[in-house]
Amino acid sequence: KAGVTQTPRYLIKTRGQQVTLSCSPISGHRSVSWYQQTPGQGLQFLFEYFSETQRNKGNFPGRFSGRQFSNSRSEMNVSTLELGDSALYLCASSLLGQGGETQYFGPGTRLLVL
Amino acid sequence: EDQVTQSPEALRLQEGESSSLNCSYTVSGLRGLFWYRQDPGKGPEFLFTLYSAGEEKEKERLKATLTKKESFLHITAPKPEDSATYLCAVPMYSGGGADGLTFGKGTHLIIQP
Numbered sequence: 470k471a472g473v474t475q476t477p478r479y480l481i482k483t484r485g486q487q488v489t490l491s492c493s494p495i496s497g498h499r500s501v502s503w504y505q506q507t508p509g510q511g512l513q514f515l516f517e518y519f520s521e522t523q524r525n526k527g528n529f530p531g532r533f534s535g536r537q538f539s540n541s542r543s544e545m546n547v548s549t550l551e552l553g554d555s556a557l558y559l560c561a562s563s564l565l566g567q568g569g570e571t572q573y574f575g576p577g578t579r580l581l582v583l
Numbered sequence: 584e585d586q587v588t589q590s591p592e593a594l595r596l597q598e599g600e601s602s603s604l605n606c607s608y609t610v611s612g613l614r615g616l617f618w619y620r621q622d623p624g625k626g627p628e629f630l631f632t633l634y635s636a637g638e639e640k641e642k643e644r645l646k647a648t649l650t651k652k653e654s655f656l657h658i659t660a661p662k663p664e665d666s667a668t669y670l671c672a673v674p675m676y677s678g679g680g681a682d683g684l685t686f687g688k689g690t691h692l693i694i695q696p
Contacts, residue, residue, distance in 0.1 A: 473626075502683055512627075512670065514683030527683060559626050561684075568674045569615035569634065572684060574626035 470496060473562050473575035481581045487548040490578045492560030494541050498573075500566025501543040503535060506557040506577070518543055519566045547580075555582045586610075587673055589687035596694050599660045604690045606671035607653040616654050617684065618647050619670045627670055630656075661694045668692070 474493045482488050494501050503515040514527040518537035535545040541562075547554055557579050561572035586609045596602055608616065615634050619627035631640045633649040640647050644665060646657045656669055668691045672684040 475626075504683075511688045512672075512684075512686040514675070514685070517683055525683060557624075568676060569632070571617065571629055571632050573629055574619070576626045577624075579624070 473560055473573055475558075475560050475575040475578050477578060478576065479579045479581075481583065482550050483583050484550055484552060486550050487546065488550060488580060490545045490547075490558055490560075490580075492543045492545070492562075492575060494543070494560075494562030495573055498562035498564055499541050500563045500570075501537055501541065502561045502563075502566070502572060503543070503545050504559040504561065505529070506559055507555075512559070515545070517566055524566070550582045552582050555580060587671060587685050587687040589669075589671060589690050591690060592688065593691040594693070596658075596661055596692070598662060598694055598696050601657070601659045601661070604656040604658070604669055604692070605653060606656070606687055608671075608673050609652075610673050610675075610685075612676065614674050614676070616649055617672045618654070618656055619672065621668045621670055621689070630669075658692070661692075663694045663696050666692055666694045 476491045500519045502517040504512050506512045516526045521537045532548045537543045557577045559577045561574045563570045563572045588607045590605045618630040621627045631647040636651045638649050644659050648655045668689040670689045672686040675683050675685050
Protein backbone atom coordinates (compact mmCIF):
# COMPACT_ATOMS: atom_id res chain seq x y z
CA LYS A 470 0.00 0.00 0.00
CA ALA A 471 1.44 3.37 -0.98
CA GLY A 472 2.27 5.76 1.83
CA VAL A 473 1.43 9.40 2.30
CA THR A 474 2.75 11.55 -0.53
CA GLN A 475 3.45 15.26 -0.49
CA THR A 476 4.25 17.67 -3.28
CA PRO A 477 6.34 19.57 -3.91
CA ARG A 478 9.22 18.32 -1.79
CA TYR A 479 11.05 21.64 -1.81
CA LEU A 480 9.97 25.23 -2.31
CA ILE A 481 11.67 28.59 -2.22
CA LYS A 482 9.48 31.68 -1.91
CA THR A 483 9.95 35.31 -0.99
CA ARG A 484 8.26 37.27 1.75
CA GLY A 485 4.74 38.34 0.92
CA GLN A 486 4.09 35.55 -1.54
CA GLN A 487 1.66 32.73 -0.96
CA VAL A 488 2.19 28.99 -1.28
CA THR A 489 0.06 25.88 -1.68
CA LEU A 490 1.20 22.45 -0.55
CA SER A 491 -0.47 19.18 -1.46
CA CYS A 492 -0.94 15.91 0.39
CA SER A 493 -2.34 12.56 -0.74
CA PRO A 494 -3.22 10.26 2.16
CA ILE A 495 -2.87 6.50 2.35
CA SER A 496 -5.64 4.86 0.36
CA GLY A 497 -8.73 4.47 2.53
CA HIS A 498 -7.64 7.05 5.08
CA ARG A 499 -10.12 9.86 5.47
CA SER A 500 -8.40 12.06 8.03
CA VAL A 501 -5.54 14.36 7.08
CA SER A 502 -3.57 16.43 9.58
CA TRP A 503 -0.93 19.06 8.93
CA TYR A 504 2.06 19.90 11.10
CA GLN A 505 4.84 22.46 11.01
CA GLN A 506 8.32 21.44 12.12
CA THR A 507 11.04 23.96 12.98
CA PRO A 508 14.28 23.54 14.93
CA GLY A 509 13.08 25.89 17.66
CA GLN A 510 9.48 24.81 18.16
CA GLY A 511 9.62 21.20 17.04
CA LEU A 512 6.51 19.61 15.55
CA GLN A 513 3.35 21.66 15.96
CA PHE A 514 -0.18 20.80 14.92
CA LEU A 515 -1.76 23.08 12.31
CA PHE A 516 -5.16 21.57 11.52
CA GLU A 517 -7.05 18.39 10.73
CA TYR A 518 -9.58 17.60 8.01
CA PHE A 519 -12.12 14.82 7.77
CA SER A 520 -14.78 14.47 5.08
CA GLU A 521 -13.85 17.86 3.64
CA THR A 522 -14.41 19.60 6.99
CA GLN A 523 -11.85 21.18 9.27
CA ARG A 524 -12.49 19.68 12.68
CA ASN A 525 -9.65 21.07 14.73
CA LYS A 526 -7.08 23.79 14.45
CA GLY A 527 -3.84 24.53 16.24
CA ASN A 528 -2.59 27.88 17.43
CA PHE A 529 -1.54 29.42 14.12
CA PRO A 530 -2.60 32.70 12.46
CA GLY A 531 -5.32 32.85 9.85
CA ARG A 532 -2.69 33.06 7.10
CA PHE A 533 -2.54 29.29 7.40
CA SER A 534 -5.50 27.57 5.83
CA GLY A 535 -6.37 24.30 4.21
CA ARG A 536 -8.99 22.26 2.51
CA GLN A 537 -9.80 18.67 1.74
CA PHE A 538 -11.32 17.23 -1.39
CA SER A 539 -13.84 14.43 -1.79
CA ASN A 540 -11.05 11.93 -2.52
CA SER A 541 -9.45 12.87 0.85
CA ARG A 542 -6.53 14.65 -0.78
CA SER A 543 -5.70 17.84 1.08
CA GLU A 544 -4.03 21.15 0.37
CA MET A 545 -2.53 23.66 2.74
CA ASN A 546 -2.14 27.33 1.88
CA VAL A 547 0.00 29.97 3.52
CA SER A 548 -0.62 33.55 2.45
CA THR A 549 1.60 36.59 2.92
CA LEU A 550 4.65 34.51 3.73
CA GLU A 551 6.99 35.60 6.52
CA LEU A 552 10.58 34.56 7.13
CA GLY A 553 9.45 32.60 10.18
CA ASP A 554 7.29 30.37 8.00
CA SER A 555 10.41 28.59 6.78
CA ALA A 556 9.92 25.05 8.01
CA LEU A 557 9.27 21.44 7.12
CA TYR A 558 5.54 20.99 6.58
CA LEU A 559 4.32 17.50 7.29
CA CYS A 560 1.09 15.85 6.41
CA ALA A 561 -0.21 12.80 8.25
CA SER A 562 -3.15 10.54 7.53
CA SER A 563 -5.23 8.15 9.60
CA LEU A 564 -8.39 6.16 9.02
CA LEU A 565 -10.90 8.29 10.89
CA GLY A 566 -8.80 10.77 12.87
CA GLN A 567 -10.08 9.49 16.20
CA GLY A 568 -8.12 9.81 19.41
CA GLY A 569 -5.60 7.06 19.80
CA GLU A 570 -5.50 6.25 16.11
CA THR A 571 -2.06 6.02 14.54
CA GLN A 572 -1.11 8.84 12.18
CA TYR A 573 1.25 8.06 9.30
CA PHE A 574 3.43 10.85 8.03
CA GLY A 575 4.55 11.82 4.57
CA PRO A 576 8.08 12.92 3.65
CA GLY A 577 7.27 16.60 4.10
CA THR A 578 7.63 19.76 2.05
CA ARG A 579 10.66 21.89 2.89
CA LEU A 580 9.69 25.57 2.53
CA LEU A 581 12.31 28.28 2.53
CA VAL A 582 11.13 31.90 2.67
CA LEU A 583 13.67 34.52 1.61
CA GLU B 584 -2.13 22.21 29.55
CA ASP B 585 -1.04 19.00 27.88
CA GLN B 586 2.71 18.59 27.85
CA VAL B 587 5.24 16.10 26.57
CA THR B 588 8.87 16.23 27.69
CA GLN B 589 11.64 14.06 26.35
CA SER B 590 15.05 13.40 27.83
CA PRO B 591 17.87 13.45 27.18
CA GLU B 592 17.88 15.94 24.29
CA ALA B 593 20.87 14.15 22.78
CA LEU B 594 22.57 10.84 23.43
CA ARG B 595 25.73 9.41 21.99
CA LEU B 596 26.35 5.68 22.45
CA GLN B 597 28.88 3.17 21.28
CA GLU B 598 27.62 0.38 19.08
CA GLY B 599 26.25 -2.35 21.34
CA GLU B 600 25.80 -0.03 24.34
CA SER B 601 22.19 -0.30 25.52
CA SER B 602 20.26 2.65 26.93
CA SER B 603 16.80 4.14 27.45
CA LEU B 604 15.06 7.28 26.25
CA ASN B 605 12.41 8.92 28.40
CA CYS B 606 9.11 10.58 27.54
CA SER B 607 7.10 12.09 30.38
CA TYR B 608 3.62 13.44 29.78
CA THR B 609 0.90 15.35 31.53
CA VAL B 610 -2.44 14.83 29.85
CA SER B 611 -5.91 14.29 31.17
CA GLY B 612 -7.20 10.96 29.96
CA LEU B 613 -4.39 9.39 27.97
CA ARG B 614 -5.71 7.87 24.77
CA GLY B 615 -2.48 6.58 23.41
CA LEU B 616 1.20 7.40 23.36
CA PHE B 617 3.08 7.21 20.10
CA TRP B 618 6.75 6.73 19.30
CA TYR B 619 8.21 7.81 15.99
CA ARG B 620 11.65 7.74 14.47
CA GLN B 621 12.75 10.62 12.25
CA ASP B 622 15.80 10.67 9.99
CA PRO B 623 17.20 14.02 8.81
CA GLY B 624 15.07 15.64 6.13
CA LYS B 625 12.38 12.95 6.30
CA GLY B 626 8.97 12.59 7.84
CA PRO B 627 8.49 10.73 11.14
CA GLU B 628 8.26 6.96 10.80
CA PHE B 629 5.78 5.22 13.09
CA LEU B 630 7.25 2.79 15.61
CA PHE B 631 4.78 2.01 18.43
CA THR B 632 1.48 2.91 20.01
CA LEU B 633 0.90 2.23 23.71
CA TYR B 634 -2.51 2.59 25.30
CA SER B 635 -2.36 1.55 28.93
CA ALA B 636 0.07 1.48 31.85
CA GLY B 637 2.08 -1.72 31.91
CA GLU B 638 1.87 -2.23 28.18
CA GLU B 639 5.06 -3.13 26.31
CA LYS B 640 5.83 -3.45 22.61
CA GLU B 641 8.97 -4.61 20.84
CA LYS B 642 10.44 -4.27 17.40
CA GLU B 643 13.92 -5.53 16.64
CA ARG B 644 16.27 -3.74 19.09
CA LEU B 645 13.59 -1.40 20.41
CA LYS B 646 11.14 -1.91 23.25
CA ALA B 647 8.63 0.68 24.40
CA THR B 648 7.03 0.65 27.83
CA LEU B 649 4.36 2.81 29.45
CA THR B 650 3.52 3.90 32.99
CA LYS B 651 0.90 6.37 34.18
CA LYS B 652 3.29 9.28 33.87
CA GLU B 653 5.99 8.32 31.38
CA SER B 654 7.13 6.05 28.61
CA PHE B 655 10.54 4.59 27.94
CA LEU B 656 12.09 3.54 24.68
CA HIS B 657 14.73 0.96 25.45
CA ILE B 658 17.33 0.30 22.81
CA THR B 659 19.31 -2.92 23.16
CA ALA B 660 22.69 -3.43 21.50
CA PRO B 661 22.15 -0.56 19.07
CA LYS B 662 23.74 -0.36 15.64
CA PRO B 663 24.81 2.77 13.72
CA GLU B 664 21.64 2.53 11.60
CA ASP B 665 19.61 3.20 14.76
CA SER B 666 20.95 6.75 14.74
CA ALA B 667 17.97 9.10 14.38
CA THR B 668 15.76 11.46 16.33
CA TYR B 669 13.15 9.63 18.38
CA LEU B 670 9.91 11.47 19.01
CA CYS B 671 7.05 10.70 21.34
CA ALA B 672 3.59 12.20 21.04
CA VAL B 673 0.17 12.11 22.68
CA PRO B 674 -3.18 13.06 21.11
CA MET B 675 -4.77 16.30 22.18
CA TYR B 676 -8.40 16.19 23.10
CA SER B 677 -10.22 19.17 21.72
CA GLY B 678 -13.76 18.10 22.37
CA GLY B 679 -14.34 18.40 18.65
CA GLY B 680 -13.53 14.77 18.08
CA ALA B 681 -10.43 15.34 16.00
CA ASP B 682 -7.11 15.07 17.69
CA GLY B 683 -3.79 16.53 16.70
CA LEU B 684 -0.68 15.15 18.30
CA THR B 685 1.40 17.03 20.86
CA PHE B 686 5.04 16.10 20.30
CA GLY B 687 8.04 16.21 22.57
CA LYS B 688 11.17 17.91 21.24
CA GLY B 689 12.77 14.53 20.61
CA THR B 690 15.97 12.71 21.56
CA HIS B 691 18.75 12.91 18.99
CA LEU B 692 20.48 9.53 19.18
CA ILE B 693 23.89 8.87 17.67
CA ILE B 694 25.37 5.37 17.63
CA GLN B 695 29.08 5.32 16.98
CA PRO B 696 30.68 2.25 15.36
